[in-house]
Amino acid sequence: MSYFRAENLSLHFGGLKAVDAVSFAVEKGEILSIIGPNGAGKSSIFNLVSRIYNPTSGRIFFEDQDITDEPAFGIAKLGIARTFQNIELFENATVLSNLLVGRHRHSTTQLWQELLFLPSVRANEKVHRRRVEQVIEFLDLEPYRDKLISGLPYGVRKVIELARALCTEPKLILLDEPSSGLNVEETADMSFWIRDMKTELGITVLMVEHDMTLVNRVSDRVIALNYGRVLAMGSPAEVQRHPDVVAAYLGA
Amino acid sequence: MRFMFKTDYEDDIKLFPHGGYIVTYGILLAFLAVAPFVLSSYLVSQMVFVFIYATVGVGLMILTGFTGQASLGHAAFLAIGAYTAGYLQQYNVPFPVYFLVAGVLTGTVGAMVGFPALRLQGIYLVIATISFAFIIEEILARWESVTHGNEGMRVKALQFLGTTVSRDSPSFYFLCLAVLAITILATLNLLRSPTGRAFVAIRDSETAARSMGVNVSLYKVKSFAISAAITGFAGVLFAHKLSFISPEMFTLQLSIEFIIVILIGGAFSPHGAVLGAIFIVMIDPFLTYLKDDVPGMIAAVAATFGAGAEMAATIKTNVAAFASANGLKGAIYGVIIVVFVLFEPLGLYGRWLKIKLFFQLFPLYKRATFKRQKIYVKSERNR
Numbered sequence: 107m108s109y110f111r112a113e114n115l116s117l118h119f120g121g122l123k124a125v126d127a128v129s130f131a132v133e134k135g136e137i138l139s140i141i142g143p144n145g146a147g148k149s150s151i152f153n154l155v156s157r158i159y160n161p162t163s164g165r166i167f168f169e170d171q172d173i174t175d176e177p178a179f180g181i182a183k184l185g186i187a188r189t190f191q192n193i194e195l196f197e198n199a200t201v202l203s204n205l206l207v208g209r210h211r212h213s214t215t216q217l218w219q220e221l222l223f224l225p226s227v228r229a230n231e232k233v234h235r236r237r238v239e240q241v242i243e244f245l246d247l248e249p250y251r252d253k254l255i256s257g258l259p260y261g262v263r264k265v266i267e268l269a270r271a272l273c274t275e276p277k278l279i280l281l282d283e284p285s286s287g288l289n290v291e292e293t294a295d296m297s298f299w300i301r302d303m304k305t306e307l308g309i310t311v312l313m314v315e316h317d318m319t320l321v322n323r324v325s326d327r328v329i330a331l332n333y334g335r336v337l338a339m340g341s342p343a344e345v346q347r348h349p350d351v352v353a354a355y356l357g358a
Numbered sequence: 359m360r361f362m363f364k365t366d367y368e369d370d371i372k373l374f375p376h377g378g379y380i381v382t383y384g385i386l387l388a389f390l391a392v393a394p395f396v397l398s399s400y401l402v403s404q405m406v407f408v409f410i411y412a413t414v415g416v417g418l419m420i421l422t423g424f425t426g427q428a429s430l431g432h433a434a435f436l437a438i439g440a441y442t443a444g445y446l447q448q449y450n451v452p453f454p455v456y457f458l459v460a461g462v463l464t465g466t467v468g469a470m471v472g473f474p475a476l477r478l479q480g481i482y483l484v485i486a487t488i489s490f491a492f493i494i495e496e497i498l499a500r501w502e503s504v505t506h507g508n509e510g511m512r513v514k515a516l517q518f519l520g521t522t523v524s525r526d527s528p529s530f531y532f533l534c535l536a537v538l539a540i541t542i543l544a545t546l547n548l549l550r551s552p553t554g555r556a557f558v559a560i561r562d563s564e565t566a567a568r569s570m571g572v573n574v575s576l577y578k579v580k581s582f583a584i585s586a587a588i589t590g591f592a593g594v595l596f597a598h599k600l601s602f603i604s605p606e607m608f609t610l611q612l613s614i615e616f617i618i619v620i621l622i623g624g625a626f627s628p629h630g631a632v633l634g635a636i637f638i639v640m641i642d643p644f645l646t647y648l649k650d651d652v653p654g655m656i657a658a659v660a661a662t663f664g665a666g667a668e669m670a671a672t673i674k675t676n677v678a679a680f681a682s683a684n685g686l687k688g689a690i691y692g693v694i695i696v697v698f699v700l701f702e703p704l705g706l707y708g709r710w711l712k713i714k715l716f717f718q719l720f721p722l723y724k725r726a727t728f729k730r731q732k733i734y735v736k737s738e739r740n741r
Contacts, residue, residue, distance in 0.1 A: 156569050158565060158568070158569070177573075178568040178569060179568050179569075179570075179571050179572055179573045179574065180571075181569070181571075182568075182569055182570055182571030183571050187569070187570075188569050190565075190566065194563045194565055194566035194569075195562070195563070195566065196558060196559050196561075196562035196563060196566065196567075197562050197563075198558075198561075198562055198626075199555075199558050199559075199562065202370065203555055203558065206552075206555055207555050207556065207558075207559045207567070207570050207572070208570055209552070210552055210555070210556060210559075210570050210571050210572050211570070211571035213551075213552035215551060215552065217553055217580065220547060220548055220551035220552070220553050220554070221544045221547055221548060222544075222547065223547035223550070223551065227547075227551055228371065231367075231371055231550070231551065232367045232368070232371070235367040235370060235371070236367060239367075270570065274570060274571065
């Protein structure tokens with residue numbers, strides 16, 4: 107069985123079929139990219155997987171467990187983290203506390219212990235802080251630790267969002283357009299990090315991306331979508347040559 | 359300027375980043391310790407009110423400032439705490455017991471208010487909490503067997519360990535101070551642990567909080583419960599301080615006063631609650647001053663500029679009539695809220711931080727440092 111599976115996933119807004127009977131599988135340890143023109147349903151699939159939307163029909167499985175009815179916060183507890191296309195950081199908090207929120211699924215302390223800040227809470231905090239520091243080092247975020255998000259440039263925020271997702275120690279990470287709004291150099295950094303996430307941290311990556319250079323550089327497999335349906339699936343080169351994909355992008 | 363070199367993860371956790379804090383807070387503590395013995399009884403009494411208002415302010419701050427859920431119903435939580443104390447006292451329940459019961463009961467009611475609030479946001483939540491406050495006010499007026507209705511209820515002096523603690527005694531002052539200090543300490547502890555960070559996460563982006571594994575509903579209810587419980591504790595002290603409670607004391611105006619406390623002080627730090635409480639408690643003496651002294655002063659000024667005795671008398675009556683007009687307090691509140699929202703959204707404590715930074719960075723301070731940046735790309739559709 108596959109590591110992650112979506113079966114006949116559909117999402118209808120009234121008559122609009124944003125996602126229409128899409129099935130795909132992600133193998134453990136691979137980088138799978140979803141491409142497609144605007145409005146093809148890529149982000150909708152992400153929102154279905156992270157349970158922000160409820161699917162009209164279809165099931166989602168992760169590690170052979172049906173997660174279709176799992177609440178949104180439960181998805182993170184299972185080890186699936188995500189980033190957002192339009193950056194959803196906690197604006198009025200520091201970078202550190204943003205990243206520490208990523209550690210939330212690992213927190214074991216009770217409210218009354220936290221009110222008294224017992225030694226166990228302090229010890230836990232230090233463990234979280236150490237894990238966060240490892241992520242900061244991995245993504246070169248050292249200069250920004252105590253900065254407020256609201257004062258940081260877009261490119262840095264993008265990396266911080268990735269860092270926050272990594273702080274949850276995910277098994278599967280969903281990246282929604284990791285290179286949008288980044289310049290060439292930042293995109294190159296991003297592609298190294300995505301590869302490192304796979305090879306060094308052993309994380310499976312599912313990403314939505316428009317930048318074909320990045321897709322070609324990192325992806326093991328690619329899925330092309332249009333109008334909520336799967337057009338083609340396969341290696342980056344195969345998918346780009348597929349006649350339906352060419353037609354969808356350039357017009358037939 | 360002071361540079362902080364962090365060498366240990368402890369440096370990010372500890373409450374006092376450097377020794378300077380210990381000195382300043384030590385001086386403050388020393389002052390507060392001797393205050394009831396050296397200051398006039400009027401000032402000490404005002405300070406007790408500051409402590410009580412600041413405690414409520416910290417409670418409200420957890421809900422509004424950190425979790426981002428507005429509430430205009432905190433007077434009702436205060437009332438529940440106060441009436442629990444008044445009611446249980448009749449049956450000779452010892453102080454520590456009814457103090458705790460008041461907190462637990464108010465916390466439970468707070469959680470119950472939190473559940474319907476899960477589906478409401480912004481202005482709708484404000485309306486819901488106002489309605490809740492009106493319901494409580496009405497219950498207090500009608501449930502005469504327990505609350506004595508509109509006649510109100512006498513609250514006897516506090517009995518603790520066989521001694522009577524009168525509401526003007528230094529012991530009562532220290533009790534209120536201790537409750538405030540413990541509340542602030544617990545709040546700071548909360549903020550540096552997972553629960554507090556989850557609150558802030560919910561305030562800034564519910565969607566992101568959810569996808570980080572934060573059970574948003576649970577934490578909103580928790581926030582309501584904690585905030586209400588703290589207000590309930592303050593309610594017990596409030597009842598003892600006033601020694602008489604009646605439904606018309608816990609009106610919408612009191613809830614608005616609590617909002618003003620954190621709005622003026624700054625809703626992002628307990629410092630703000632204390633500053634805001636000082637401000638709100640000083641408004642009453644200010645109004646008295648306005649009524650008693652200002653008309654005479656203005657008349658005297660007019661007289662020196664050549665106004666006749668009759669003219670001066672007319673001015674004096676007119677100013678006095680204005681200063682004792684009925685809605686003046688409400689009008690002052692309104693003006694204060696508008697001015698602070700427009701010009702000092704970070705409140706008095708925010709202003710203090712700016713002044714501090716000005717001197718730390720002198721001469722490099724830029725006004726734009728605190729300019730709020732508008733974010734246009736934030737998505738609202740996933741909400």
